[in-house]
Amino acid sequence: MAFVPNHCYVAKNTILSMQKSLLKINEPDYEQCLADLFNGHAAAASPSCIVQPRTNAELQQAIRWCFEEDRKICIRGGGHSKQAAVDGAVMLDLSKHLHQVTLLDDGVHVKVQGGCNMGQLLRVLKESKRMVPVGTHPTPGFGLLCMGGIGHIGRSHGLTIDHICELRGWRSNGEPFLLHADKEDGNAWQMMRGAAIFLGIIGEATLKTSTRQPLQVKRTRDPLDRLWWWIQTAESLPKSWSCSLILGTPPDQNTAAVLAMAVSTMSDDSTTETTDLPHQWMANVNGQEELPNFNLPLQNGESEPEQSMTTSRYERLKTRNYSLSIPKGHGKELSDRLTMLMHQRPNQHCRIDLQHIGGAIGEIPIEETAYTGRGCEWSLVICGVSPPGCSQDDTDQANQWADQAFDLLRPMAQHCYIVERHPDSPIYQEQLKLAYGPLLEPLKQLKHQWDPYNRLALLETQ
Numbered sequence: 001m002a003f004v005p006n007h008c009y010v011a012k013n014t015i016l017s018m019q020k021s022l023l024k025i026n027e028p029d030y031e032q033c034l035a036d037l038f039n040g041h042a043a044a045a046s047p048s049c050i051v052q053p054r055t056n057a058e059l060q061q062a063i064r065w066c067f068e069e070d071r072k073i074c075i076r077g078g079g080h081s082k083q084a085a086v087d088g089a090v091m092l093d094l095s096k097h098l099h100q101v102t103l104l105d106d107g108v109h110v111k112v113q114g115g116c117n118m119g120q121l122l123r124v125l126k127e128s129k130r131m132v133p134v135g136t137h138p139t140p141g142f143g144l145l146c147m148g149g150i151g152h153i154g155r156s157h158g159l160t161i162d163h164i165c166e167l168r169g170w171r172s173n174g175e176p177f178l179l180h181a182d183k184e185d186g187n188a189w190q191m192m193r194g195a196a197i198f199l200g201i202i203g204e205a206t207l208k209t210s211t212r213q214p215l216q217v218k219r220t221r222d223p224l225d226r227l228w229w230w231i232q233t234a235e236s237l238p239k240s241w242s243c244s245l246i247l248g249t250p251p252d253q254n255t256a257a258v259l260a261m262a263v264s265t266m267s268d269d270s271t272t273e274t275t276d277l278p279h280q281w282m283a284n285v286n287g288q289e290e291l292p293n294f295n296l297p298l299q300n301g302e303s304e305p306e307q308s309m310t311t312s313r314y315e316r317l318k319t320r321n322y323s324l325s326i327p328k329g330h331g332k333e334l335s336d337r338l339t340m341l342m343h344q345r346p347n348q349h350c351r352i353d354l355q356h357i358g359g360a361i362g363e364i365p366i367e368e369t370a371y372t373g374r375g376c377e378w379s380l381v382i383c384g385v386s387p388p389g390c391s392q393d394d395t396d397q398a399n400q401w402a403d404q405a406f407d408l409l410r411p412m413a414q415h416c417y418i419v420e421r422h423p424d425s426p427i428y429q430e431q432l433k434l435a436y437g438p439l440l441e442p443l444k445q446l447k448h449q450w451d452p453y454n455r456l457a458l459l460e461t462q
């Protein structure tokens with residue numbers, strides 16, 4: 001990987017020398033790049049220009065140019081967050097060219113470029129019969145990889161960040177960094193795994209992989225009044241199993257339901273620690289990328305066909321999301337509050353996921369990384385959804401429902417998984433405190449050294 005040395009002179013016309021990588025407002029490729037973003041808010045944004053660096057050297061030049069010209073930047077990894085594209089900022093789109101995945105000669109470690117998404121990573125590892133735990137969806141990128149990475153095999157294999165061995169990239173002024181476990185670097189190694197988006201731009205991560213194992217998956221679609229039973233049952237499972245839940249409206253009915261999706265890795269002889277979990281549908285699959293969608297299925301267990309994105313990037317589904325981590329033992333109270341929220345949901349698209357954590361995630365010492373939700377059993381994702389073309393009133397109702405859900409569940413929460421940030425909202429400081437607890441002050445101090453002009457994600461309310 002060619003990192004341009006520190007002292008490299010960056011001329012003011014650097015950006016002009018990158019014409020091939022530069023997309024300007026109103027150009028078809030500029031429009032397409034925004035239309036391709038998963039996040040509806042980001043898709044509707046108007047960055048001042050988009051840079052799609054072809055090499056790490058170009059990326060570093062672009063970062064330096066933004067720094068010298070005092071330009072706001074936003075980084076597009078997998079494009080799943082609101083912050084992938086921001087009005088008036090220079091958007092650095094890493095996903096277009098910087099998505100290489102290389103398994104190293106030892107057959108164990110993998111180098112992943114900063115614009116890669118988790119599906120691309122799994123596809124390469126599959127060929128070499130290796131794996132790392134990732135999230136439930138193939139398209140999130142480094143926003144997931146460097147902030148946590150909660151998925152179906154987290155209880156047996158940990159978070160994605162727990163597998164990072166080395167990180168290379170740049171501070172917001174373009175100065176390169178190289179971090180790994182054995183290097184003396186103050187608390188940067190800890191902070192970059194769980195809070196990287198506030199501190200630097202990651203060009204490349206090296207992860208330790210493990211032997212790919214087949215998985216068994218058991219799914220059930222149940223009425224909502226079974227929620228308490230599912231929470232209790234999940235909390236009694238061994239760490240070889242996870243049982244994540246979705247509360248929402250199935251595509252073929254109007255009443256709220258729960259999907260229970262239990263997943264376990266199987267050992268070499270194709271056995272798995274048995275559980276007598278009831279299920280409607282069961283399958284053995286070769287890896288995470290073959291698991292059924294983590295969505296409420298139709299009555300027959302099939303997924304609803306994917307709906308194509310509307311042509312206009314301004315009229316896309318928009319969400320207000322909060323992620324709260326909750327410890328074991330709140331079963332009845334948690335179930336009652338969630339049931340009430342689901343009955344009050346303003347439209348059929350709003351949903352709440354309960355991603356099952358604990359197990360191996362809780363066995364890593366809390367001071368290892370900046371992800372502090374390790375003592376919890378559930379990572380709840382509250383998703384207030386405004387469907388395309390809905391009125392402002394409908395949007396307000398969906399947002400208010402998400403805010404209300406946050407307030408109602410907050411007293412049970414020990415942690416906020418801050419992958420969805422709301423720096424313009426009054427609760428942002430509360431989200432940050434809940435996300436980092438006693439690490440927040442050291443994180444702010446480190447940010448002051450690494451990103452003193454606040455070019456990257458903010459640790460203050462906007």
Ligand SMILES: Cc1cc2nc3c(=O)[nH]c(=O)nc-3n(C[C@H](O)[C@H](O)[C@H](O)COP(=O)(O)OP(=O)(O)OC[C@H]3O[C@@H](n4cnc5c(N)ncnc54)[C@H](O)[C@@H]3O)c2cc1C
Binds near residue numbers: 077082
């Ligand atoms: C459908 C869906 C499913 C999800 N499932 C899961 C799940 O199962 N598990 C889970 O843990 N999370 C999950 N998430 C949350 C997801 O982790 C966050 O939305 C995350 O921010 C996505 O990262 P991204 O790179 O795709 O998004 P982006 O919007 O591109 O980036 C998110 C943030 O990361 C920063 N960033 C991106 N790349 C880099 C880089 N190379 N260096 C430094 N900063 C960078 C960006 O600046 C931005 O602030 C899901 C989200 C969605 C929408």
